Amino acid sequence: MTVFRVEARDLTFGYRGGRPLFEHCGTGVEAGELVALTGASGRGKSTLLYLLGLMVRPHGGIILVDGVPADALPDDRRAELRARLLGFVFQDALLDPGRTVLDNVLETALYRSESRRVSVRRAHELLARFGVEQRAEARPGQLSGGQAQRIALCRALMNRPGILLADEPTGNLDAQSAAVVLGAFREAAEGGAAVLVATHDPWLVSRSDRVVTL
Amino acid sequence: MGLHETGGGAGAGGWCRAGALAREAAVSAVTQRLASLLTVAVVASVCVAVLLTAGRADGSAHEVLSSLDDSGTRSIIVRAEAGSGLDTEVLDRLRTLGGIEWFGAFGAADDVTNAAIDGGLPVSARLFYGVEPVVGIAGGDPLSGPEGADLLSGPEGSHSAPGGRASRAAAGQLGLADGVGAVVSRQSGTSVDIDGLVDLSPDLRFLEPVVLLPAAPHENPAAPHENLAASHEKPVAALVIRADSPQIVGAVAAAVTSVLGVDDPTTVTVQTSERLAAVRHQVENQLGEFGRTLVLSTFAGSSALVAAILFALVMMRRRDFGRRRALGATRSLIVALLLGQVGLTAGAASVFGTGVAVALLALLRQPLPPPAFAAAVAILAVTTSLVAALLPAVFASTRDPLRELRVP
Numbered sequence A: 001m002t003v004f005r006v007e008a009r010d011l012t013f014g015y016r017g018g019r020p021l022f023e024h025c026g027t028g029v030e031a032g033e034l035v036a037l038t039g040a041s042g043r044g045k046s047t048l049l050y051l052l053g054l055m056v057r058p059h060g061g062i063i064l065v066d067g068v069p070a071d072a073l074p075d076d077r078r079a080e081l082r083a084r085l086l087g088f089v090f091q092d093a094l095l096d097p098g099r100t101v102l103d104n105v106l107e108t109a110l111y112r113s114e115s116r117r118v119s120v121r122r123a124h125e126l127l128a129r130f131g132v133e134q135r136a137e138a139r140p141g142q143l144s145g146g147q148a149q150r151i152a153l154c155r156a157l158m159n160r161p162g163i164l165l166a167d168e169p170t171g172n173l174d175a176q177s178a179a180v181v182l183g184a185f186r187e188a189a190e191g192g193a194a195v196l197v198a199t200h201d202p203w204l205v206s207r208s209d210r211v212v213t214l
Numbered sequence B: 001m002g003l004h005e006t007g008g009g010a011g012a013g014g015w016c017r018a019g020a021l022a023r024e025a026a027v028s029a030v031t032q033r034l035a036s037l038l039t040v041a042v043v044a045s046v047c048v049a050v051l052l053t054a055g056r057a058d059g060s061a062h063e064v065l066s067s068l069d070d071s072g073t074r075s076i077i078v079r080a081e082a083g084s085g086l087d088t089e090v091l092d093r094l095r096t097l098g099g100i101e102w103f104g105a106f107g108a109a110d111d112v113t114n115a116a117i118d119g120g121l122p123v124s125a126r127l128f129y130g131v132e133p134v135v136g137i138a139g140g141d142p143l144s145g146p147e148g149a150d151l152l153s154g155p156e157g158s159h160s161a162p163g164g165r166a167s168r169a170a171a172g173q174l175g176l177a178d179g180v181g182a183v184v185s186r187q188s189g190t191s192v193d194i195d196g197l198v199d200l201s202p203d204l205r206f207l208e209p210v211v212l213l214p215a216a217p218h219e220n221p222a223a224p225h226e227n228l229a230a231s232h233e234k235p236v237a238a239l240v241i242r243a244d245s246p247q248i249v250g251a252v253a254a255a256v257t258s259v260l261g262v263d264d265p266t267t268v269t270v271q272t273s274e275r276l277a278a279v280r281h282q283v284e285n286q287l288g289e290f291g292r293t294l295v296l297s298t299f300a301g302s303s304a305l306v307a308a309i310l311f312a313l314v315m316m317r318r319r320d321f322g323r324r325r326a327l328g329a330t331r332s333l334i335v336a337l338l339l340g341q342v343g344l345t346a347g348a349a350s351v352f353g354t355g356v357a358v359a360l361l362a363l364l365r366q367p368l369p370p371p372a373f374a375a376a377v378a379i380l381a382v383t384t385s386l387v388a389a390l391l392p393a394v395f396a397s398t399r400d401p402l403r404e405l406r407v408p
Helices: A045-052 A075-084 A101-111 A116-129 A145-157 A175-190 A202-206 B014-031 B033-070 B089-094 B168-174 B202-207 B246-258 B274-316 B318-326 B331-363 B371-397 B401-405
Strands: A006-014 A020-029 A034-038 A060-065 A086-089 A163-167 A194-198 A210-213 B075-080 B100-106 B110-114 B123-129 B136-138 B164-167 B181-185 B191-199 B210-214 B238-243 B268-272
Touching: A006 A045, A020 A045, A020 A060, A020 A194, A034 A045, A034 A175, A034 A202, A045 A163, A045 A194, A045 B401, A075 A086, A075 A101, A075 B331, A086 A145, A101 A116, A101 A145, A101 B014, A116 A145, A145 A163, A145 A175, A163 A175, A175 A194, A175 A202, B014 B033, B014 B331, B033 B274, B033 B331, B033 B371, B075 B202, B075 B246, B089 B100, B110 B168, B123 B168, B123 B181, B164 B168, B168 B191, B168 B210, B191 B210, B202 B238, B238 B246, B246 B268, B246 B274, B274 B318, B274 B331, B274 B371, B318 B331, B318 B371, B318 B401, B331 B371
Parallel strands: A034 A194, A034 A210, A086 A163, A163 A194, B123 B210, B164 B191
Antiparallel strands: A006 A020, A006 A060, B075 B238, B075 B268, B100 B123, B100 B238, B110 B123, B110 B181, B136 B191, B164 B210, B181 B191
């Protein structure tokens, strides 16, 4: 299995009209590692995830994926990397309310030009693994917060990501759902993925391999 | 899988991707009901409006032009007095001219009556030189290539060979209800069989009522199997030439006049449809211009509306496009997705709108637009919708995930 590491070097970034969030900072996640990213609100945890997720270019420094400066790649190539290599779990699940659960999980298959037949099989496997298979034809509006986050997790794991990034994934979850989410992260890391989780949750932080504080 | 190996199509071909994209566009169109319904309403309304106005006008224009054409906008008629010297050799010369669709010559009129009715009403009979199907035969064979001779002036008194064709008016006047029978020349007493009816084209109706007697091939210079050794010099009383288009009638008439080969030009009159052709041209241009202006302005308005609807949709679903971008959708995929969505919606709307408009026109017994016009309106409706959707689609494709998704 090929494993990946993601690293930010000499990173500088800030929002227009504000003070820089990062100035010449560096951090990274090794393959097989579950890292918790903590810090007070507004310190740039989510922003760092978006930067490492190749969704935005830093103002200075580089983002290395497997040693390659990925932030310098053209937009379409970065999008392709996000579709094939990265998995992302958003803070509020961010499911499409107009689609069924199954369609939401299958969304990224289109971006990877993956066969629908193969993708549907994989989606059902994931839904079963996270105990939400019976909700496959439900709409996101009919789900609880915990179920929605499990669906988001299924979507993130569809491509067997080498790098898994999660933004406050257990923020709104009960203990049982949070345990399911943590189990998935741990399993991904043990499978060779580099997992970085931005969180305020002390329980999650205590179960990570390493903590990066901003 | 290494970072350098992530390019390529993961086993799925271009068709698979196009199919998945079309499916996604269709599902998006269904789930985004309000935007889809508004787009359908705008595009269908535009199709209906254009077809009920410009389409109807175009249908009327075609009817006007058709009735003008029925009046013979392309014809040139040459009438020659007896002894003018115009003979069938002119047909050979006409063959060398360009811009002519058809020509035919007619001999002098000879009165004939129904052979079965003594003292019946007389009708003109004329020899016809020409082979191309200028006239349709009702219930009979084509006129071209008969073997009948010049029956009126033939040496024998009776012929059973295929003979003439009577126009409907002539058949009625002669008492030949089904167009079959025999006529006899008042002058020579020669009889000739009438084998059927003939429907004269509009530019030959000046001959009505008439019995046409096809000339024998060896006397017909226009026949393909003519015998060049035979005499072509049969007198011609009327010559009809049909130009390729109304616009060139004047030029063709001038060329025809120059090859008539008559000694005294005052013994022939050349009648053209040049003025009628000019009127036709004017009608065609004015109605066409009206239709074009109407269609273009209507489509410009609809494009603006479709663009506004789609722009509003994109603004409302900024997070949706931000999520798609974050999860790996390329800009071109998002543009294609939105264009596909609009294309499907507008396509369905244009088919629906065109159907409604045609049904309405048929119901109101109004002139229907030609099928090509209706198809062009439908295609134009889809095309303008796609063009209008392009800018909002590009806007959607540039949504920044960080800006759209990050919770402050």
